[in-house]
Amino acid sequence: MTKRVGKQTIKLENRPRIITTTSIVGPKEGDGPLKDYFDIILEDDLNGKDSFEKAESSMMYKAVQETLKKGNLKEQDIHYLVAGDLLNQTAASNFAARDVDIPFLGLYGACSTMSESLCVASLLIDGDYADNVIAATSSHFSSAERQFRFPLEMGSQRTPTAQWTVTGSGAMLLSKEGNYPYTTYITIGKIKDYGQTDANDMGSAMAPAAVDTLKQHFEDTGRKPEDYDLIATGDLGMLGKKITIELIKEYGYNLSNNYIDCGDEIFDKERQKVQCGGSGCGCSAVVSCGYIYKNMLKGAFKKILLVSTGALMSPTTSLQGESIPGIAHAISIEFGGE
Amino acid sequence: MTKRVGKQTIKLENRPRIITTTSIVGPKEGDGPLKDYFDIILEDDLNGKDSFEKAESSMMYKAVQETLKKGNLKEQDIHYLVAGDLLNQTAASNFAARDVDIPFLGLYGACSTMSESLCVASLLIDGDYADNVIAATSSHFSSAERQFRFPLEMGSQRTPTAQWTVTGSGAMLLSKEGNYPYTTYITIGKIKDYGQTDANDMGSAMAPAAVDTLKQHFEDTGRKPEDYDLIATGDLGMLGKKITIELIKEYGYNLSNNYIDCGDEIFDKERQKVQCGGSGCGCSAVVSCGYIYKNMLKGAFKKILLVSTGALMSPTTSLQGESIPGIAHAISIEFGGE
Numbered sequence: 021m022t023k024r025v026g027k028q029t030i031k032l033e034n035r036p037r038i039i040t041t042t043s044i045v046g047p048k049e050g051d052g053p054l055k056d057y058f059d060i061i062l063e064d065d066l067n068g069k070d071s072f073e074k075a076e077s078s079m080m081y082k083a084v085q086e087t088l089k090k091g092n093l094k095e096q097d098i099h100y101l102v103a104g105d106l107l108n109q110t111a112a113s114n115f116a117a118r119d120v121d122i123p124f125l126g127l128y129g130a131c132s133t134m135s136e137s138l139c140v141a142s143l144l145i146d147g148d149y150a151d152n153v154i155a156a157t158s159s160h161f162s163s164a165e166r167q168f169r170f171p172l173e174m175g176s177q178r179t180p181t182a183q184w185t186v187t188g189s190g191a192m193l194l195s196k197e198g199n200y201p202y203t204t205y206i207t208i209g210k211i212k213d214y215g216q217t218d219a220n221d222m223g224s225a226m227a228p229a230a231v232d233t234l235k236q237h238f239e240d241t242g243r244k245p246e247d248y249d250l251i252a253t254g255d256l257g258m259l260g261k262k263i264t265i266e267l268i269k270e271y272g273y274n275l276s277n278n279y280i281d282c283g284d285e286i287f288d289k290e291r292q293k294v295q296c297g298g299s300g301c302g303c304s305a306v307v308s309c310g311y312i313y314k315n316m317l318k319g320a321f322k323k324i325l326l327v328s329t330g331a332l333m334s335p336t337t338s339l340q341g342e343s344i345p346g347i348a349h350a351i352s353i354e355f356g357g358e
Numbered sequence: 359m360t361k362r363v364g365k366q367t368i369k370l371e372n373r374p375r376i377i378t379t380t381s382i383v384g385p386k387e388g389d390g391p392l393k394d395y396f397d398i399i400l401e402d403d404l405n406g407k408d409s410f411e412k413a414e415s416s417m418m419y420k421a422v423q424e425t426l427k428k429g430n431l432k433e434q435d436i437h438y439l440v441a442g443d444l445l446n447q448t449a450a451s452n453f454a455a456r457d458v459d460i461p462f463l464g465l466y467g468a469c470s471t472m473s474e475s476l477c478v479a480s481l482l483i484d485g486d487y488a489d490n491v492i493a494a495t496s497s498h499f500s501s502a503e504r505q506f507r508f509p510l511e512m513g514s515q516r517t518p519t520a521q522w523t524v525t526g527s528g529a530m531l532l533s534k535e536g537n538y539p540y541t542t543y544i545t546i547g548k549i550k551d552y553g554q555t556d557a558n559d560m561g562s563a564m565a566p567a568a569v570d571t572l573k574q575h576f577e578d579t580g581r582k583p584e585d586y587d588l589i590a591t592g593d594l595g596m597l598g599k600k601i602t603i604e605l606i607k608e609y610g611y612n613l614s615n616n617y618i619d620c621g622d623e624i625f626d627k628e629r630q631k632v633q634c635g636g637s638g639c640g641c642s643a644v645v646s647c648g649y650i651y652k653n654m655l656k657g658a659f660k661k662i663l664l665v666s667t668g669a670l671m672s673p674t675t676s677l678q679g680e681s682i683p684g685i686a687h688a689i690s691i692e693f694g695g696e
Contacts, residue, residue, distance in 0.1 A: 023486050024437070028461055030487050071678050099362070100546060108446040109672035110466045114549065118670075118683040123366055123546040125474065126670075126685075128448045128466040136463065140478070147485030148361050149368050167674075208438060208461040211452065332456075332464075334447035336505075340409050345456040347464075 023146075026240025028207055035202035036145035038353065039193045040090040041309035042083045046161065046187030049298075049306065052287045057310035058188075059086065065162065065187050073111060076160035076189070080105070080116035083156055083191035091152075091193045095121045098193075099150035102140045104133040105158045105301050106185075108167060112158050122154070131226075131255050132209070132330030133157040134190060134305040135349040141194045142203040142351065151196060158189035159300030168219065168335055181221035183257045183283055183299035184292075190305025192313075201316045201355035205241055209233040211332065213345040219338050222331040223260020223283070223296055229346035230256060230329050231267045237325070237350045238273060245273050249321040252312060253348070254304035254328035255283035257296035282307035282328075304328040316355045323354045361484075364578025366545055373540035374483035376691065377490075377531045379647035380424040382417050384499065384525030387636075387644065390625045395648035396526075397424065403500065403525050411445060414498035414527075418443070418454035421494055421529035429490075429531045433459045436531075437488035440478045442471040443496045443639050444523075446505060450496050460492070469564075469593050470547070470668030471495040472528060472643040473687040479532045480541040480689065489534060496527035497638030506557065506673055519559035521595045521621055521637035522630075528643025530651075539654045539693035543579055547571040549670065551683040557669075557676050561598020561621070561634055564667040567684035568594060569605045571665060575688045576611060583611050587659040590650060592642035592666035592686070593621035595634035620645035620666075642666040654693045661692045 025031045043058045050061030060082065067075040067082075080103065088095065101120065104127035105112040117124040129136040137155035144150040162172060164185035170176040194203075212229040230253050238244060245251060256264060261281040268275055282304040283297040308326050315321045332345040363369045381396045388399030398420065405413040405420075418441065426433065439458065442465035443450040455462040467474040475493035482488040500510060502523035508514040532541075550570050554563040568591050576582060583589060594602060599619040606613055620642040621635040646664050653659045671682040 022489075024488070028437075073674055073678065099366075104466060106447075107672065108674060109444075109468065109670065111670075111672040111675050114670035114683055115675065115680065118549040118551050121548060123548050124685060125478070125546060126466045128442060128464045130447065140463070143481065143485065143487060147481065147487070149481060149485070150362070151360075208463060210459060210461050211456040213456050332447065332449075332452035334445065334449040336411055336446060337449050337453065340411065342453065345452055347462060 028236045029240035030206050032142055032146040032203055034146045036142040036194045037198050037200040037202045039195045039198060039200050040087060041192045041313045042086040043306040043310035044079050044083050044189045045306050049186055049188055049286060052292060054286055054311045057314050058306060072160050072162035073107060076112040076158050076163050077115040079189040080112055080156055080158040081119055083189040084120060084154055087154055087191040087193045093152060098122045098152045098154055100125055100144055100153045102127060102137045102153060103156040104128050104137060106130060106164055129347060130330030130332050131299060131301050132328045132347050132349050133301045134308060135326050135328035135351050138192060138351050139206040139208060139349055142206060145194050145196055153194045154191055156191035157301040157305045159185050159302035161185045161187045164300060178295055179220040180295055181259055182295045183222060183297055184287060184294035185300035186286060186298045186303040188302035188306040190309035192309060201353050203351055204354050205352045207233055207237040207240060207350040209348045211345045211347050213343050215343045217343045219333060222299060223257040224263055225331050225344035226256055226329040226346035227260045227263040227267060229348040230264050230327055233327060233348040233350050234268060235271045245275055248278060248323050248325050250324040251279045252326055253281045255299040256281045256329055257283040259296050319356055322356050325350055325352045366574045367578035368544050370480055370484040370541050372484045374480040374532045375536050375538040375540045377533045377536060377538050378425060378428040379530045379651045380421045381644040381648035382421050382527045383644050387524055387526055387624060390630060392624055392649045395652050396644060410498050410500035411449060414450040414496050414501050415453040417527040418450055418494055418496040419457055421527040422458060422492055425492055425529040425531045431490060436460045436490045436492055438463055438482055438491045440465060440475045440491060441494040442466050444468060444502055467685060468668030468670050469637060469639050470666045470685050470687050471639045472646060473664050473666035473689050476530060476689050477544040477546060477687055480544060483532050483534055491532045492529055494529040495639040495643045497523050497640035499523045499525045502638060516633055517558040518633055519597055520633045521560060521635055522625060522632035523638035524624060524636045524641040526640035526644040528647035530647060539691050541689055542692050543690045545571055545575040545578060545688040547686045549683045549685050551681050553681045555681045557671060560637060560669040561595040562601055563669050563682035564594055564684035565598045565601040565605060567686040568602050568665055568667050571686040571688050572606060573609045583613055586616060586661050586663050588662040589617045590664055591619045593637040594619045594667055595621040597634050657694055660694050663688055663690045
């Protein structure tokens with residue numbers, strides 16, 4: 021009796037519960053349209069540290085600690101911390117995890133890491149391998165800019181398709197019991213690469229992966245887009261979102277009614293001058309931990325599909341002429357719909 | 359009825375089988391003491407590619423394809439590829455996975471990635487979430503040197519505690535049935551950092567993590583070192599191995615009889631001039647896929663414990679004055695012992 025559904029999807033029979041979440045963001049994100057949903061808004065994006073990398077790591081540490089507090093648990097109660105981020109060698113996660121007494125599984129899925137970590141955490145709970153698991157991720161505008169693009173001091177111009185890496189960290193606490201939103205299906209994605217080479221247009225690079233995973237999720241589960249109150253891709257941004265809506269039409273699915281992209285929502289693109297929107301691991305993390313989760317608790321959404329999307333290039337592969345592989349992992353979360 | 363044993367260990371009731379493995383190494387590894395155990399020895403460490411990074415990726419791709427061939431399976435039969443490597447943004451794995459039609463879970467655990475991926479793959483099989491999973495990892499001396507240390511062209515001198523990153527990739531195919539070596543217990547490690555800051559002495563940095571995970575594994579399972587025919591840490595090298603033997607004595611465990619370190623074994627340290635031995639994700643990968651697995655098939659080892667070890671620093675964190683966090687994950691493999 022397998023738990024597999026269709027070609028690429030797992031049904032989580034035991035319904036891992038998302039007991040609580042924490043979202044921490046920087047000042048710019050805290051000035052955006054979703055500001056009322058975030059738990060903590062930093063006044064200073066260095067968070068009192070002497071480097072942006074240390075600041076990012078401290079955000080994840082804080083997100084984990086706040087999540088423990090909200091869940092009324094101690095570090096020793098958590099069987100696994102499953103986390104990743106964008107920094108080389110996922111340094112933000114490693115150094116956050118160093119300071120907690122929790123067994124650690126490090127992931128790298130670029131900006132798909134929130135749904136990847138949530139999928140792995142769900143499997144650990146569903147399979148009865150753990151009582152409590154925290155899934156977390158982070159990103160930081162200033163650590164990402166200097167690692168992936170140019171030092172901020174250069175004042176480089178941004179292209180019209182550029183996205184603004186979200187400064188933020190999200191953490192979710194998963195457990196076995198209780199009346200909380202629960203995860204039901206996961207669809208782990210395949211890597212898709214349509215040959216896009218512009219690292220300043222990641223939305224276009226990731227859209228085919230989002231489409232592939234969405235299509236497969238619908239085929240495997242027999243669900244249709246309209247079965248969800250909300251479908252949220254990770255950080256395709258304004259352009260990637262449009263491409264996704266167009267591409268998936270070819271498979272007969274209509275996403276025009278209930279589909280948002282976290283990168284498209286998190287900033288006021290005109291006023292906050294972020295071109296195509298937000299990006300980064302932290303983007304779908306804080307939008308799902310903040311806006312989506314809190315609306316589920318209020319009953320505004322009963323059934324949602326989170327599809328974080330990752331652009332899997334590195335600066336080295338781009339310099340060596342490679343195109344940008346994309347990946348997307350889908351996980352459905354439900355609450356109060358029955 | 360939980361599957362947890364003690365504080366930090368999982369018992370794999372369904373005994374995920376390791377159906378087959380593939381090890382690919384570069385010319386230097388193929389000239390070392392374990393050369394007879396490797397499946398493929400490259401004549402040229404560029405493997406016909408125009409960069410070391412692409413060569414590394416091509417090794418992992420080849421390891422996956424060879425594993426499919428040996429297992430008489432197609433890409434479509436594999437439910438997950440679980441992989442990671444040392445390159446920034448785990449580029450070797452991402453670009454290898456781009457070229458296969460298999461859902462992909464990316465990991466980052468530095469040189470602990472072989473046992474991390476084997477643990478995750480075992481859980482996916484044990485929990486009935488997949489029929490077939492491939493766990494893989496890779497590293498490459500030349501891509502690692504220029505990313506973590508200095509361009510090779512500089513001809514930098516190596517310190518006495520330095521280790522030589524293994525050029526190699528290992529892949530394991532896990533499945534549900536059959537008379538093959540099987541995984542029985544996994545102990546996911548916590549990050550340990552004793553304040554070591556010398557990136558040219560990673561063995562010392564990782565030893566405390568190895569000790570912590572080993573001690574916890576013994577406590578949780580009630581097993582003692584002598585219950586194993588072989589205990590193999592990942593890539594502590596000659597110095598890290600000595601430290602591990604000393605440190606674990608304080609907990610009352612004697613490792614002096616049946617303990618090897620993959621980094622200590624893979625090269626002839628004198629003749630091949632590798633100071634403290636080998637390192638890199640590929641080190642414990644090719645030693646476990648080659649020497650250990652093949653000796654299990656022959657009956658030479660009936661019960662082994664693989665403890666890949668990772669140094670979780672990045673060049674940026676080292677430049678920012680941070681010490682080196684270490685991690686180690688343990689997984690026991692058994693065959694024909696009953």
